Amino acid sequence: MKVLLVNPDNADQAGFSFPPLNLIYLAGSILNEHEVQLVDGYLLGREGIKKAVTEFRPEIVGITNYTLGHHAVLEIADWIKKFSPQIKIVLGGAHPTIMWKQILENYPQIDVCVIGEGEYTFREFCNGTPVEKLAGIAWRKDNTVVRNPARTYQHHLDHIPFPAWHLLNLKNYPAKGEGVFNGIDLSKEPRVSVVFSRGCTASCDFCSTWWIWKGHRARSAINMANELELLNTKYAAKHFWMADDDFSGDIQAAKELCREIIRRNIKIAWYATTRVDHVDLELLELMKKAGCYEISFGVESGSQKILDLIGKNTTVEQAKLSILNAKKIGLRITALLIVGARGETKDTVNETIDFLNTIRPDGVGAVGGLWILPGTSLYQRAKRERIIDDTYWLRDRPVPIYYGEHTKERIEQFLYAVHSRRKLGTVNFFIGFYVLNRLKNLVKKSTFMSELYRKRLRPLLTA
Numbered sequence: 001m002k003v004l005l006v007n008p009d010n011a012d013q014a015g016f017s018f019p020p021l022n023l024i025y026l027a028g029s030i031l032n033e034h035e036v037q038l039v040d041g042y043l044l045g046r047e048g049i050k051k052a053v054t055e056f057r058p059e060i061v062g063i064t065n066y067t068l069g070h071h072a073v074l075e076i077a078d079w080i081k082k083f084s085p086q087i088k089i090v091l092g093g094a095h096p097t098i099m100w101k102q103i104l105e106n107y108p109q110i111d112v113c114v115i116g117e118g119e120y121t122f123r124e125f126c127n128g129t130p131v132e133k134l135a136g137i138a139w140r141k142d143n144t145v146v147r148n149p150a151r152t153y154q155h156h157l158d159h160i161p162f163p164a165w166h167l168l169n170l171k172n173y174p175a176k177g178e179g180v181f182n183g184i185d186l187s188k189e190p191r192v193s194v195v196f197s198r199g200c201t202a203s204c205d206f207c208s209t210w211w212i213w214k215g216h217r218a219r220s221a222i223n224m225a226n227e228l229e230l231l232n233t234k235y236a237a238k239h240f241w242m243a244d245d246d247f248s249g250d251i252q253a254a255k256e257l258c259r260e261i262i263r264r265n266i267k268i269a270w271y272a273t274t275r276v277d278h279v280d281l282e283l284l285e286l287m288k289k290a291g292c293y294e295i296s297f298g299v300e301s302g303s304q305k306i307l308d309l310i311g312k313n314t315t316v317e318q319a320k321l322s323i324l325n326a327k328k329i330g331l332r333i334t335a336l337l338i339v340g341a342r343g344e345t346k347d348t349v350n351e352t353i354d355f356l357n358t359i360r361p362d363g364v365g366a367v368g369g370l371w372i373l374p375g376t377s378l379y380q381r382a383k384r385e386r387i388i389d390d391t392y393w394l395r396d397r398p399v400p401i402y403y404g405e406h407t408k409e410r411i412e413q414f415l416y417a418v419h420s421r422r423k424l425g426t427v428n429f430f431i432g433f434y435v436l437n438r439l440k441n442l443v444k445k446s447t448f449m450s451e452l453y454r455k456r457l458r459p460l461l462t463a
């Protein structure tokens with residue numbers, strides 16, 4: 001079979017994109033039996049995708065599909081189906097895993113939705129297993145949508161073949177980072193995403209990871225180190241992002257991986273995201289020695305009340321201890337925060353500011369309000385509160401934000417307070433916020449002021 005894998009042309013985040021790891025995993029699982037090509041719309045745009053279809057003339061097209069940018073996927077599929085109705089179009093990813101019924105009921109250009117982990121399901125589909133017998137998909141029989149039995153996830157991730165790295169030119173992907181680590185200039189080396197594990201042990205109410213992956217599985221240290229070594233020696237990759245949702249969900253496995261990287265003396269620089277309760281001092285030291293230069297911790301809030309309300313299942317004290325330990329060892333820290341969750345008040349925001357003043361992270365990634373994404377507990381609540389229903393996704397609209405009991409303006413105040421570390425209710429805050437808003441109004445009216453604000457004033461006000 002001729003199989004084309006498509007990364008949509010809007011898959012970037014604010015202009016930046018990692019190599020499409022999910023698609024090269026799929027490619028790796030079918031390479032031996034099929035003729036496979038990959039087109040990355042991030043690099044080549046919509047026209048590049050069309051060109052790949054017209055020149056390669058695939059029999060099957062697999063498209064990765066996140067909720068964000070979902071309609072671009074439908075447009076691409078529609079164009080392909082019109083170009084050649086015989087081409088089978090298969091969607092995979094978070095959105096079809098959850099919204100398969102709506103997709104198949106409303107978009108005839110889509111033939112099959114893969115639900116959950118895709119490698120084995122997609123491989124069997126390409127190998128010709130009849131759809132009636134294929135576990136882990138939804139499809140259309142006449143005009144009725146059929147969901148087949150779920151597929152059991154691959155327990156041993158080592159059994160999943162390596163991604164087909166040779167289908168990508170890593171040099172085409174942007175570098176992102178600051179400083180030099182392990183002799184590697186982070187600002188010049190493309191960031192290559194790899195994964196050591198899939199899933200997460202927690203079940204935060206705004207996140208669908210736990211729902212999609214149903215638990216946490218890690219690869220063996222040997223298997224992961226083999227891939228890193230291959231990328232380092234054969235593809236000259238030096239700078240990595242461990243794109244796991246919870247890199248050290250299995251702390252012992254993460255330690256073994258670090259020991260293996262150290263033992264083999266693989267000279268790389270990498271960063272990872274994890275939970276504050278999934279590191280200890282020994283792991284942090286091993287990570288640093290193995291080339292980790294930064295950890296993003298999903299802290300979410302400096303208020304225990306908010307952590308409990310969002311189901312984070314961590315404590316503020318755990319966050320403080322882990323972050324201060326990591327800093328002591330010399331790791332850079334980014335604290336990922338949610339500001340304006342349900343139950344947020346002036347006091348809880350001020351607790352978060354106190355927390356930030358204690359831990360003094362190198363970076364703060366704060367979002368105001370929560371994205372309402374299918375597959376989350378928050379989505380169910382938003383439906384009960386009649387903020388959203390499933391028909392929302394039938395139109396091309398941005399992912400909605402859950403403001404809970406707050407107004408948008410109040411969330412902006414919360415965010416400003418956290419970014420500027422000016423406590424709510426203080427004179428400092430009022431002056432800063434007042435000046436900021438006056439400036440914003442001026443900026444709207446003047447290009448010169450816009451530049452001045454962006455380059456000079458905003459950093460001062462939010463420092």
Ligand code: SF4
Nearest residue numbers: 200202204207209245
């Ligand atoms: S810890 Fe992170 S990945 Fe896990 S459920 Fe919570 S937000 Fe999602």
